[in-house]
Amino acid sequence: MPELPEVETVCRGMAAALEGHRLTRVEVRRPDLRFPLPPDLGERMGGRQVVRVWRRAKYFQIGLDDNQVMLGHLGMSGRIVISPAAPNDLGPHDHILFHVDTGAVLRFTDPRRFGMVDITDQTHLASHKWLAGLGPEPLEAGFGPDTLLAAAAGRRTSLKALLLDQQVVAGLGNIYVCEALYHARLDPRREAGSLTPAEAKRLAKAIRSVLTRAIAAGGSSLRDHVQTNGELGYFQHEWAVYGKEGEACPACTCGQGISRIVQSNRSTFYCAHRQR
Ligand SMILES: [Zn+2]
Numbered sequence: 242m243p244e245l246p247e248v249e250t251v252c253r254g255m256a257a258a259l260e261g262h263r264l265t266r267v268e269v270r271r272p273d274l275r276f277p278l279p280p281d282l283g284e285r286m287g288g289r290q291v292v293r294v295w296r297r298a299k300y301f302q303i304g305l306d307d308n309q310v311m312l313g314h315l316g317m318s319g320r321i322v323i324s325p326a327a328p329n330d331l332g333p334h335d336h337i338l339f340h341v342d343t344g345a346v347l348r349f350t351d352p353r354r355f356g357m358v359d360i361t362d363q364t365h366l367a368s369h370k371w372l373a374g375l376g377p378e379p380l381e382a383g384f385g386p387d388t389l390l391a392a393a394a395g396r397r398t399s400l401k402a403l404l405l406d407q408q409v410v411a412g413l414g415n416i417y418v419c420e421a422l423y424h425a426r427l428d429p430r431r432e433a434g435s436l437t438p439a440e441a442k443r444l445a446k447a448i449r450s451v452l453t454r455a456i457a458a459g460g461s462s463l464r465d466h467v468q469t470n471g472e473l474g475y476f477q478h479e480w481a482v483y484g485k486e487g488e489a490c491p492a493c494t495c496g497q498g499i500s501r502i503v504q505s506n507r508s509t510f511y512c513a514h515r516q517r
Pocket of ligand 1: 490491492493494495512513514515
């Protein structure tokens with residue numbers, strides 16, 4: 242599932258193709274993805290100029306010149322690919338086409354249809370049900386060690402679960418939580434409430450660092466993620482622990498290798514020697 246760096250990568254590609262340009266037509270080719278699509282989506286977006294494309298947590302947002310904002314989520318398998326001209330190879334999973342006045346076409350492709358799209362306006366964006374409960378953006382000034390300490394205080398849940406909680410910090414998923422905990426040298430099983438100020442500092446720094454590096458690499462292509470030009474992201478080559486059960490730990494000579502455990506039905510990868 243795409244996490245913050247993959248969505249950020251897609252947003253940057255979309256911004257380059259859309260900002261300042263008019264959507265000549267928005268073609269909605271089926272009534273629903275995970276949820277019903279707004280029936281008037283094409284009508285509301287067609288002819289409007291795109292002012293801004295940006296990300297909140299794992300959502301991408303397209304701001305239009307009449308203050309409407311389309312927000313979307315790539316779900317499990319969604320991708321957005323931009324072609325310089327109208328594609329002649331449309332498939333059954335190309336669900337929404339955004340025709341741009343430059344001739345370019347963005348297509349939202351989603352074989353498994355867990356993607357989500359809605360449209361609202363700027364005034365109601367922050368209170369939209371998909372966004373209302375989200376915690377701070379980890380790469381923005383509102384996030385730091387104090388955010389983590391406050392969220393962790395008194396919590397009996399694991400550090401892994403704490404970081405996956407979108408109300409604590411927005412945009413992290415399984416991959417980047419595993420990687421951040423590794424770089425912060427923290428055991429994913431540790432009770433969140435036991436986090437010390439020094440550890441919170443390490444953790445906030447590790448989260449920012451891993452996300453920044455992943456964005457620079459175009460995200461991680463595990464199964465479905467591609468950049469909007471169709472190229473794969475390549476941060477999966479920089480993963481230290483994710484998916485690496487039994488492999489050597491990149492930072493220590495413990496000889497133990499990377500372990501995998503299951504927490505809340507999801508795999509956690511970590512080095513039991515380095516992460517305490
Ligand atoms: Zn190790």
